Amino acid sequence: MASPIYLGVVGVGGVGTAFLNQIARLPNAPQLVLLARSSQTLLAPTPAYSPAIPAGDWATASAGPSLTKKGALPAEEIATYLAGVPGRAILVDNTSDLNLARAYPLFLKKGISVVTPNKKGFSDDLSLWKDIFSSATQGNALVYHESTVGAGLPVLSTLKDLVATGDEVTRIEGVFSGTLSFLFNTFAPASSSSDAQWSAVVAQAKELGYTEPDPRDDLNGMDVARKLTILARLAGLEVSRPDSFPIESLIPTELASLPSSADGISEFMSRLPEFDGQMADVKATAEKQGKVVRYVGSIDIAAQSVKVGLQYFDKDSAIAGLKGSDNIISFYTKRYGANPLIVQGAGAGSDVTAMGVLGDLVKVIQRLQ
Amino acid sequence: MASPIYLGVVGVGGVGTAFLNQIARLPNAPQLVLLARSSQTLLAPTPAYSPAIPAGDWATASAGPSLTKKGALPAEEIATYLAGVPGRAILVDNTSDLNLARAYPLFLKKGISVVTPNKKGFSDDLSLWKDIFSSATQGNALVYHESTVGAGLPVLSTLKDLVATGDEVTRIEGVFSGTLSFLFNTFAPASSSSDAQWSAVVAQAKELGYTEPDPRDDLNGMDVARKLTILARLAGLEVSRPDSFPIESLIPTELASLPSSADGISEFMSRLPEFDGQMADVKATAEKQGKVVRYVGSIDIAAQSVKVGLQYFDKDSAIAGLKGSDNIISFYTKRYGANPLIVQGAGAGSDVTAMGVLGDLVKVIQRLQ
Numbered sequence: 001m002a003s004p005i006y007l008g009v010v011g012v013g014g015v016g017t018a019f020l021n022q023i024a025r026l027p028n029a030p031q032l033v034l035l036a037r038s039s040q041t042l043l044a045p046t047p048a049y050s051p052a053i054p055a056g057d058w059a060t061a062s063a064g065p066s067l068t069k070k071g072a073l074p075a076e077e078i079a080t081y082l083a084g085v086p087g088r089a090i091l092v093d094n095t096s097d098l099n100l101a102r103a104y105p106l107f108l109k110k111g112i113s114v115v116t117p118n119k120k121g122f123s124d125d126l127s128l129w130k131d132i133f134s135s136a137t138q139g140n141a142l143v144y145h146e147s148t149v150g151a152g153l154p155v156l157s158t159l160k161d162l163v164a165t166g167d168e169v170t171r172i173e174g175v176f177s178g179t180l181s182f183l184f185n186t187f188a189p190a191s192s193s194s195d196a197q198w199s200a201v202v203a204q205a206k207e208l209g210y211t212e213p214d215p216r217d218d219l220n221g222m223d224v225a226r227k228l229t230i231l232a233r234l235a236g237l238e239v240s241r242p243d244s245f246p247i248e249s250l251i252p253t254e255l256a257s258l259p260s261s262a263d264g265i266s267e268f269m270s271r272l273p274e275f276d277g278q279m280a281d282v283k284a285t286a287e288k289q290g291k292v293v294r295y296v297g298s299i300d301i302a303a304q305s306v307k308v309g310l311q312y313f314d315k316d317s318a319i320a321g322l323k324g325s326d327n328i329i330s331f332y333t334k335r336y337g338a339n340p341l342i343v344q345g346a347g348a349g350s351d352v353t354a355m356g357v358l359g360d361l362v363k364v365i366q367r368l369q
Numbered sequence: 370m371a372s373p374i375y376l377g378v379v380g381v382g383g384v385g386t387a388f389l390n391q392i393a394r395l396p397n398a399p400q401l402v403l404l405a406r407s408s409q410t411l412l413a414p415t416p417a418y419s420p421a422i423p424a425g426d427w428a429t430a431s432a433g434p435s436l437t438k439k440g441a442l443p444a445e446e447i448a449t450y451l452a453g454v455p456g457r458a459i460l461v462d463n464t465s466d467l468n469l470a471r472a473y474p475l476f477l478k479k480g481i482s483v484v485t486p487n488k489k490g491f492s493d494d495l496s497l498w499k500d501i502f503s504s505a506t507q508g509n510a511l512v513y514h515e516s517t518v519g520a521g522l523p524v525l526s527t528l529k530d531l532v533a534t535g536d537e538v539t540r541i542e543g544v545f546s547g548t549l550s551f552l553f554n555t556f557a558p559a560s561s562s563s564d565a566q567w568s569a570v571v572a573q574a575k576e577l578g579y580t581e582p583d584p585r586d587d588l589n590g591m592d593v594a595r596k597l598t599i600l601a602r603l604a605g606l607e608v609s610r611p612d613s614f615p616i617e618s619l620i621p622t623e624l625a626s627l628p629s630s631a632d633g634i635s636e637f638m639s640r641l642p643e644f645d646g647q648m649a650d651v652k653a654t655a656e657k658q659g660k661v662v663r664y665v666g667s668i669d670i671a672a673q674s675v676k677v678g679l680q681y682f683d684k685d686s687a688i689a690g691l692k693g694s695d696n697i698i699s700f701y702t703k704r705y706g707a708n709p710l711i712v713q714g715a716g717a718g719s720d721v722t723a724m725g726v727l728g729d730l731v732k733v734i735q736r737l738q
Contacts, residue, residue: 022534022535025535026534026535152530152534152704153710154523154526154527154530154712157523157526158523161521161523161724161728161731162724164727164728164731165391165395165521165724165727165728165731166391166394166395166727167724190685191685316559316560316685316690318687318690318713321685321687321690323708324707324708326708335521335720335721335724336714336715336721337715338693339692339693339695339714339715340714341521341522341712341713341714341715342711342712342713342714343523343710343711343712343713344687344710344711344712344713345705345708345709345710345711346705346706346708346710351704352704352705355530355531355534355536355704358534358535359530359533359534362530362533362534366736367735367736
């Protein structure tokens with residue numbers, strides 16, 4: 001007889017809401033007994049951990065009398081609550097909170113499995129990475145985080161399969177940011193010509209909601225660097241920090257120190273055209289070689305090198321031909337030879353990110369049962 | 370305490386040998402207690418099921434006195450032997466034998482999980498497909514068959530994840546045969562021109578070992594049709610048989626009835642040039658539209674249609690840009706929108722096929738423990 005499974009979910013932002021809507025339609029979904037957001041925590045009353053929280057309709061249920069309501073709970077209290085369920089517990093962290101990620105070892109040691117799209121914990125200090133996985137072993141719990149790279153695309157599962165079956169991964173290369181993919185596919189398309197200025201393309205992406213509220217959070221390359229850190233570690237490289245390797249920032253030095261306030265962002269956007277000449281030069285240099293420029297991350301396992309920045313690609317290459325805001329990830333391995341194993345598609349967005357989380361959850365449930 | 374796991378393997382051909390070499394290097398591999406090939410079956414002696422067979426060195430061990438040796442065993446006897454292990458058992462079928470596949474329900478009902486790259490059982494009568502999966506439920510056993518489509522590429526796992534998380538798959542399209550990929554990438558390359566005759570390209574592929582011994586076994590489209598049958602069924606279509614939908618054969622009608630003997634194959638190859646004009650016409654028609662011709666399989670879920678045959682593609686499309694003998698599989702879904710989720714890479718070859726089998730085996734072990 002399978003042990004019953006109980007679920008605690010933190011975060012009800014874009015991905016969190018999409019996840020709750022998806023799990024509400026999942027047949028035989030585990031009981032949702034905890035739902036935490038910044039202002040409030042909903043709990044199925046102890047000691048029975050019943051009734052459960054309706055995933056698709058938690059807001060209505062939170063107004064009724066049947067659930068326990070508390071304010072924001074520290075991670076320790078969430079862990080204690082979940083450790084008490086009469087079965088196995090899984091924490092789904094749909095936030096991007098480093099502090100919650102730092103508490104994963106605490107959950108895992110108590111036997112609570114973790115499923116999350118939160119990059120922070122897996123791309124911070126190497127010591128946290130090691131602590132997370134040794135705690136999982138210690139607590140006989142599982143950690144799945146497919147959506148930390150490429151959202152719902154099968155990127156980490158593919159890399160893990162390659163490694164687990166003894167293939168030798170030699171190089172990983174790709175476009176890992178939907179935002180930067182859109183910017184360069186629009187600024188320097190491979191199959192047509194464009195005379196759009198760089199700053200205009202950034203402004204367009206911002207208006208379409210493709211960038212972070214402060215576009216510098218995309219242009220600084222740190223999001224890509226965090227994803228590369230995770231991939232490199234899974235491939236066996238001991239990357240100490242996400243800023244311990246070369247990262248080419250696309251923020252002009254002169255604009256880097258503007259504050260991240262609304263005024264600062266506004267000044268950044270209005271002064272960005274001053275630097276259009278620099279990006280136009282980069283594009284022209286690529287053109288002269290019959291190539292296009294793209295913002296990529298690459299990992300060379302043998303050379304133990306990780307880097308993030310601009311590179312030129314042949315116009316008929318898969319990276320140059322990318323459309324919209326798609327990601328592409330190429331795995332070069334001994335068994336696959338000269339032509340890499342490629343995964344491509346939307347690598348951002350609430351629905352596909354939540355799908356990656358739910359896919360992980362299904363696998364964790366299968367393994368715990 | 371995890372239940373010990375025991376392994377029976379059938380087949381020591383190209384994929385079987387690659388699999389045995391790979392599992393020999395796998396840490397904590399399960400005990401290999403049965404190894405069957407057409408002429409002989411090696412068994413760990415009962416009742417202890419010990420000593421186990423050394424996966425990487427079974428040939429030497431088979432000459433020694435410690436293992437039980439029998440002739441070819443019927444599937445029933447293999448199932449009875451594996452059902453007796455003091456733990457959980459997994460059958461790995463590395464053959465392409467339909468008769469062994471017909472016995473999967475027997476294994477599964479006895480609680481023996483099945484891992485295989487053998488397409489036959491999953492692409493034959495729909496009744497066998499249903500029998501396999503209902504038997505698995507009945508016996509509380511698992512069935513994994515990633516390598517039946519695209520070898521080690523994450524094709525079936527991706528489709529299963531899309532379906533399990535409630536995405537709506539609308540269309541699946543791709544190049545599913547390494548042989549046909551090579552033939553068309555060489556005959557009608559997208560980024561350069563070629564004046565090679567069709568028959569010469571087929572002869573070249575045969576010489577390189579890229580085709581079956583009788584190239585008509587590739588050109589008749591049945592291998593692609595079987596893969597499409599599996600994908601369509603996983604996507605929810607009840608395909609009755611692999612020949613229950615339109616399959617465009619590339620074998621000229623006049624040569625279809627030549628015997629499959631060495632003489633027949635030789636006559637086929639020598640008469641194929643008579644039909645080069647037909648394929649040249651197809652290529653020219655595509656050229657006139659600025660396109661290239663490719664041999665693809667496609668599934669339209671809403672229209673419940675499956676088809677296999679020649680289609681024209683824009684030269685800058687991912688399918689047209691395929692290299693070597695790579696496969697490409699595009700999943701169009703509601704969540705992914707206009708740009709599909711794409712998986713691409715080598716879809717044939719002993720090493721990558723065996724890797725897909727081993728990857729499945731690792732997942733089955735994780736779930737059984």
